[in-house]
Amino acid sequence: MRTRPLKVALLGCGVVGSEVARIMTTHADDLAARIGAPVELAGVAVRRPSRVRAGIDPALVTTDATALVKRGDIDVVVEVIGGIEPARALITTAFEHGASVVSANKALLAQDGAALHAAANQACKDLYYEAAVAGAIPLIRPLRESLAGDKINRVMGIVNGTTNFILDKMDTTGAGYQEALDEATALGYAEADPTADVEGFDAAAKAAILAGIAFHSRVRLDDVYREGMTEVTAADFASAKNMGCTIKLLAICERAADGGSVTARVHPAMIPLTHPLASVRGAYNAVFVESDAAGQLMFYGPGAGGAPTASAVLGDLVAVCRNRLAGATGPGESAYAALPVSPMGEVVTRYHISLDVADKPGVLAQVATVFAEHGVSIDTVRQQGKDGEASLVVVTHRASDASLTGTVEALRNLDTVRGVASIMRVEGE
Amino acid sequence: MRTRPLKVALLGCGVVGSEVARIMTTHADDLAARIGAPVELAGVAVRRPSRVRAGIDPALVTTDATALVKRGDIDVVVEVIGGIEPARALITTAFEHGASVVSANKALLAQDGAALHAAANQACKDLYYEAAVAGAIPLIRPLRESLAGDKINRVMGIVNGTTNFILDKMDTTGAGYQEALDEATALGYAEADPTADVEGFDAAAKAAILAGIAFHSRVRLDDVYREGMTEVTAADFASAKNMGCTIKLLAICERAADGGSVTARVHPAMIPLTHPLASVRGAYNAVFVESDAAGQLMFYGPGAGGAPTASAVLGDLVAVCRNRLAGATGPGESAYAALPVSPMGEVVTRYHISLDVADKPGVLAQVATVFAEHGVSIDTVRQQGKDGEASLVVVTHRASDASLTGTVEALRNLDTVRGVASIMRVEGE
Structure with missing residues (x-):
């Protein structure tokens, strides 16, 4: 096993970050055995350095996250700040200065994942983010x-x-x-x-x-x-x-x-x-x-919480450290299929619609006609009447969201429909 | 993307193997994009070459699995034969001749995993076996x-x-x-x-x-x-x-x-x-x-079936191929903790025990005494009597399996216990 440690910079020391630091300390031997080299917490960037942080050497704490990721001797930057900036700039800077990155930042990855992957790829470094989706669940x-x-x-x-x-x-x-x-x-x-x-x-x-x-x-x-x-x-x-x-x-x-x-x-x-x-x-x-x-x-x-999210972060940290020791990188972005994203109107599913209607003959026929005109086929209808008011619950067969939207607009224009109480999609059948 | 294909030898072409071959053919472009190089089915070793195999070039089929893994130009050997031999010898030979191995062979890995991992390690090659446990489930x-x-x-x-x-x-x-x-x-x-x-x-x-x-x-x-x-x-x-x-x-x-x-x-x-x-x-x-x-x-x-198991095999195949292109290997055996395996007697859990007993006063007291003498604490007892026969259902608190075994032996020696109808452990509480 290599004795020179891999150096980790932790950006953020809140609920998740403090758990990451704690486990890195308490499970140092296990992590070293699994990675093939010790890992060392080389710096912790925080906003409020005065806050007491149990188990973290105060000498490691800094408010200058940028200087930390620019040090040049950092192997892995763990970003658990969240939000778009300064997280994005810090991650990009980390790649430029030779570090790999483990992030739990779903907002940033969802908004700018492609650019971050490109930066990782150009630097031949890893970008891992298991913790960004569904906390501890390996996904x-x-x-x-x-x-x-x-x-x-x-x-x-x-x-x-x-x-x-x-x-x-x-x-x-x-x-x-x-x-x-x-x-x-x-x-x-x-x-x-x-x-x-x-x-x-x-x-x-x-x-x-x-x-x-x-x-x-x-x-x-x-x-x-x-x-x-x-x-x-x-x-x-x-x-x-x-x-x-x-x-x-x-x-x-x-x-x-x-x-x-x-x-x-x-x-x-x-x-x-x-x-x-x-x-x-x-x-x-x-x-x-x-x-x-x-x-x-x-x-x-x-799906959340300090320790579960830290579990996902540390799994990534072990993988990224192994990759660095092997001089390799894990799988990067895979976007070769380049499939376009269709608008909601093209989604096909079933719908459960509750209507408040006038309690008089012919209403169901009128409503059914509107569905038919928009090509939405009805599976079941349940009618309940009371004191001149009635409700109609319609469950459709599979139809496009656009057809359903058109249907609902037309229903709202019927005199006999007092209101659309709820529209809910039905999934998983 | 590299244009020279990675060569795959398939050992076994039954329910799983034929699905692996089919997906390799029908999804060749996707696999190539995900790996970074095309993969080519270079040979298929079977026991009965006469059996018709839809979609597999007959020229690839051989009964000489050993010659196939010894060819020297094979990048990955996919072993879906099962059983101990000849699978073990073929995998070992594959490593010796420079191939990485994807296996679905639970029996072999459970019996001889350490030796196989050592052979992979010595050859600096991968041994992946996601399909060996719980079929398609990533585990x-x-x-x-x-x-x-x-x-x-x-x-x-x-x-x-x-x-x-x-x-x-x-x-x-x-x-x-x-x-x-x-x-x-x-x-x-x-x-x-x-x-x-x-x-x-x-x-x-x-x-x-x-x-x-x-x-x-x-x-x-x-x-x-x-x-x-x-x-x-x-x-x-x-x-x-x-x-x-x-x-x-x-x-x-x-x-x-x-x-x-x-x-x-x-x-x-x-x-x-x-x-x-x-x-x-x-x-x-x-x-x-x-x-x-x-x-x-x-x-x-x-947890089983041709296509689900093939999904796991192909996930491993993609990973192993990527590793080969990167000149790296994935995580190998991790047995550093070297924890001993304790015998069943040391397992601590709860028990549900049904006894057939004589329907007379004092039986419960006798039975309870036996449990107490063996240090097994009783959680609940249910007694049902009918025509001079009765049943006694005892649910214990957590106890060692050894204590429970001792308790049951002593119960069998009681005159008033006609038989032990069932003993079942209670888990997941």
Whole structure:
């Protein structure tokens, strides 16, 4: 075993960074044995150096992250700052100064992954980011290595623990959205400003990363259709139960039936209770992968948290260190297929639509005609009337999102339709 | 991209081999793009050359596997023959002649993994075997790479699809073992001689491989305690239901509480219905992994079959080809921890024991005394009496297997105990 240590610069020492530092110290012997050389924490860049950091030599702490990545003797930069800048500049500088990079930065990778990969490639260095999607769950490596000989057709997952906690709470207790969100906040599962989670931005970034890897194409955050889950109601859960379903916020990346394009989207959806994703509880994550040869696979585990994310970071750190010792690099970006990303209108799925309608004869016929005119075939209709008002629940066969949107617009123009109470996609059947 | 192809020798062209060959042909362009060079099927060694093999050039087919691996121009040997010999000799010869090896051979790796790894290491070549455990499920790579920075404490899985199909059938239909086995055989899930599956030999080989990787130690097939599932009865399933459990054949690899040793075992066990493994249906496999930092992870998918196994083989093939182009090798055997394997007696778990006893006063006191004398603490007892006969169902707290064995021997010597109807371990709580 080599005795000269590999030097690691840690950018960020919050929940994840401090766990990375802790494990590097407490498991130093194991890491050395697995890598073939010791690893040494050579510097820790933080914003607030005055904060006490248990177990970290204060002499290693600096506020000058740029100087740290420019030192020239750093083998691996571990970036757990998050956000776009200064993370992007620091990673680029790290490559220019000979370091490989391990990052947990989903936002940056979703927005600028191609440029970062290009920088890594030009410098002949590694860019690993297992921790960017679904925390501790090994997902990036299985997709880009284990399934490298297969053709992936769909990746569908629960990739945000906060929203899964909220939806699970609504499902199991009958709570409304706000009540469930309040509990998630009180328990630390939701941040004070939960927008990134509940509006689906976090999941959309992960969908972009997963789609790019799965389809060997470039998919950016802007390519991902996104709907949050703030409008999911207790009534939607009641409707879902009627269908033998529950509701999850799903990230869905699909290859079009003709293979010539892909789609990526995040939205709440009904899935059958028999689907493996339906039983993913609390803040857990799980990703379901369908491929030609392997069939259906699922990866399940904690999607966030300091220690789980650190596990993913350290797995990457070991791999990147091994590569450096071997004078090699791992698999880089694979975007050769260059499949275009189709707009949401081309997505084909099923829909569950609740309408408030006038309780009089002929309404169903009118509504059914609108569906037919837009080429959306109806699977089932359930009608409930009371005091001159009625509700109509329509579940469609598979149709394009564009056809459905046209249908709903036309329905809103019917005199007899008082309102569209909810539209929910039905997946995983 | 390099234009000179990498040459692949395929040993075996049965269910898995023919799928490997088919995908290599139909997905040649994708594989080339992902590897960075074309791959060419350079030879196929079979036992019966006369059998028609769709899509394989007859000129490539040979019965002389040894000559094929000795050719000297072969980059990668894909071994899907199975069994110990001639697979072992062919793999060793392949390394000696400069090839890397992808194998799906669980029996060989469980029995002789250390020697094969040593041969690969000496030749500076890769030995990959994702397909040896749990078919298409990415498991070897996540354990030895993604979790390389973590400390794995337990691997518990359903790693045999045949027995899971049988047990699932017994659970859902109330069928007995033989009836469920007959159906598995009729549907092609069980072989004509099902011994390797139902007696747990197949699962034990996988347990040895998983334990070795998870604990960075050498664990051989002989180190794995093994009980088959042929004696599981409909009555056991009824008992399990009473406990809120089902019964699965589990492979369990554990690090001892003091960290100084490991155990590996295969046996039927009750697990709570709320455990993620409980809902693994039919012939699917799933492996639950617990580690210090990542927490609880699960990997789920088809554990056997031509196409799923081929997916795993081809993922390895892509990785090994990339390594060859880079002049590097992937991670080899990691056995530095060299933890000893403790005997089954040292395993600590809970037990569900059904006794047939005389229906008279004092029996429970006698039985309870025997448990106490052996240091096995009782959690619950259920007593049912009828016509002078009675049954006593005892569920213990955690105890060592040795203590339990001693308890059962002493119980058999009690006059009032007519027989021990069943002993089943309770896991996953």
